[in-house]
């Protein structure tokens with residue numbers, strides 16, 4: 001097991017995710033109270049030690065042993081526009097469940113790709129520059145190399161397909177259980193998964209339209225432990241495996257995932273749906289994210305224990321609503337494999353040891 005990057009987090013810090021701000025006593029230190037808490041539909045809820053809070057679009061906050069990862073931050077509001085590339089814009093139809101300014105401490109950002117419905121202008125100008133970001137090489141270029149010295153993000157880690165990084169917390173700084181030299185250290189292994197945001201053989205479509213679609217990663221996020229503080233990162237063991245599809249279509253590249261994880265259980269899948277079609281709802285030429293049918297095919301291919309659909313109704317360019325997916329799931333008789341979250345809901349689960 002080798003890692004391209006090693007991230008050490010400091011959840012003991014009270015720094016907020018936004019710039020030019022210091023945490024004060026009036027600022028929340030915990031996540032907002034969930035509207036509704038869901039657990040595995042057929043499972044028993046035990047001593048859950050992890051949760052996923054759904055903000056909207058593909059924005060979630062994963063909390064595990066005191067570590068908080070924010071995915072694909074998108075905090076603009078209903079009516080706001082995003083520029084998705086030359087000639088391609090989208091209008092947001094929903095509001096995030098929480099505002100950027102209301103977020104508590106966040107330890108790192110997981111960004112699937114550099115697209116404005118995943119990292120909007122408000123987020124780009126507001127996030128503090130030393131907040132660690134794990135993302136694609138393409139996005140790193142835009143967030144780090146391509147920016148002036150006072151605007152660049154300084155702690156960006158690029159992962160290509162099947163490259164991994166280990167995120168861990170030094171025990172003295174951990175707000176979590178492990179405070180002694182001998183106890184296990186919570187850690188998260190993040191691996192880039194293949195994704196393709198443009199269909200194969202889309203050569204007939206104008207170059208401009210293709211240029212509007214940046215390269216994207218999916219993620220395998222493995223929540224687990226290192227045996228003790230002196231153990232090498234290679235001693236990491238997984239306790240709960242989450243596959244996040246990213247903005248991808250159902251393409252052959254994805255077949256590599258079940259091959260590589262053949263004997264390893266996928267506990268949870270977050271699938272980006274929506275059937276995003278560009279350049280506009282009035283001119284739907286090119287579908288660039290999965291629709292309901294492809295989402296069901298992906299479930300078949302990955303075979304996760306639980307699937308949670310996200311990225312399904314937040315923009316006017318998302319043409320396949322969640323109701324399509326619900327219908328496809330009901331037709332397949334797979335209701336017990338899916339948990340539906342509304343913005344502001346959380347899913348709680350337990351990471352094995």
Ligand SMILES: [Zn+2]
Pocket residue numbers: 115117118247276289311
């Ligand atoms: Zn998207």
